[in-house]
Amino acid sequence: MRVIEIEGGAGPADGLRLAERPDPVAGPGEIRIRVRAAGVNRPDLLQRIGSYPPPPGASDILGLEVAGEVDQIGDGTTRWKLGDRVCALLAGGGYAGQAVVDARHALPVPDALDFVQAAALPETVFTVFANVFEAGGLQPGETLLLHGATSGIGVTAIQMAGALGALVIATSRTAAKAAAALDLGADVSLNAAKGDLAQGIASAGGADVILDMVGAAYAELNLNALRAGGRWVVIGTQSGNLAQVDLLRLMLKQAVLTGSTLRRRSADEKARLAAEIERVVWPWVASGKLRPPIDATFPLEQAALAHLRLEAGDHVGKIVLTI
CATH class of the missing domain: 3.90.180.10 (Medium-chain alcohol dehydrogenases, catalytic domain)
Structure with a gap:
């Protein structure tokens, strides 16, 4: 062969x-x-x-x-x-x-x-199901924050979360990608190259579940975005493996930080x-x-x-x- x-x-x-x-x-x-x-x-x-x-x-x-x-x-x-x-x-x-x-x-x-x-x-559906639905425990009516929204995993996560009945805040790095995320079903789509992501996420009400493929560079952003009882699931570290996380704030939010590979x-x-x-x-x-x-x-x-x-x-x- x-x-x-x-x-x-x-x-x-x-x-x-x-x-x-x-x-x-x-x-x-x-x-x-x-x-x-x-x-x-x-x-x-x-x-x-x-x-x-x-x-x-x-x-x-x-x-x-x-x-x-x-x-x-x-x-x-x-x-x-x-x-x-x-x-x-x-x-x-x-x-x-x-x-x-x-x-x-x-x-x-x-x-x-x-x-x-x-x-x-298969690879994307298994990844999203294991990390967003199981580890993240996303429920209908909750909000998923998704970075890298137009990646293979991103486009799958948008549609799976929407099919479940959850809301999606998507972040991308160009206007074209942000528009594509909206077309795929994201409820809020933010362009990282234009405007303040933290402010945009806060205006949308924050997130119950975060699917993080970025890693270190977005650690503070993600911690700020988490609602009380939120779940932050790391599956990629494209911006680096080492991040500073304020553990006391994580505790006060009664939040969960987890990660996995498939x-x-x-x-x-x-x-x-x-x-x-x-x-x-x-x-x-x-x-x-x-x-x-x-x-x-x-x-x-x-x-x-x-x-x-x-x-x-x-x-x-x-x-x-x-x-």
């Missing part, structure tokens, strides 16, 4: 190269997917430069989400049949013609979606999340309430261009490889 490898270990985007490897084989409890599309995500960029290695036992090939058809079924797998259209969360191996995955981590592709749209869902969770935990997502979120996908926009697609051999597009930060929605 064709795959994308990182030439020389950790390199720049132009170090990604097309190669061939033996077809993988589905083991007990696994399925093999004939990959038609693979999502491109920020963790892929980090792995490429050596900052986010795959967990033990995972493929060294980039790619955390795919969509395609089941073309091989391992022993003990009963749900899926050959030819089923599925999308799946992977620990690695998505930038390839075929991918093997725990059968419990796959979800059916709704009839209304093509493979590109389906490949844009990739290193156990197979059983990912299976539990998949079942909950199919129960709660998949009806929104089927009804059209959740349809993450596709910013760009690239053929597999142009994976380096896809990485450059993501790194530039000008995208709105997901970037997907087609295979």
Whole structure:
């Protein structure tokens, strides 16, 4: 099968190269997917430069989400049949013609979606559900504050929060991105390059849940934005890992500061999340309430261009490889 490898270990985007490897084989409890599309995500960029290695036992090939058809079924797998259209969360191996995955981590592709749209869902939906809905405990009528609103995770979080019945305050760094966030369903959309974010968030009433992909630079902003009993969930540190937080103020607000990663969770935990997502979120996908926009697609051999597009930060929605 064709795959994308990182030439020389950790390199720049132009170090990604097309190669061939033996077809993988589905083991007990696994399925093999004939990959038609693979999502491109920020963790892929980090792995490429050596900052986010795959967990033990995972493929060294980039790619955390795919969509395609089941073309091989391992022993003990009963749900899926050959030819089923599925999308799946992977620990690695998505930038390839075929991918093997725990059968419990796959979800059916709704009839209304093509493979590109389906490949844009697993990594972002799992991330938002685990962090906003579970760790953050977002409830209908509450307010979610979302930084990086037009990222893949951002556009998904806006739509999922809206489908739940929550309000969304979105922050972006350009006027065009702020407008796009409004079009996607944000109730308040703030341009970080124009005006005072803190004042804008305060005018909107603050937040019950904050999904933070920025990190250190927004620590004070986030603490100020939290309502009493608020939950601040960190899933990225693009501006730095180390931040000063006034713990007394956190205590007085009776707030929660937490964080997580998805990739290193156990197979059983990912299976539990998949079942909950199919129960709660998949009806929104089927009804059209959740349809993450596709910013760009690239053929597999142009994976380096896809990485450059993501790194530039000008995208709105997901970037997907087609295979």
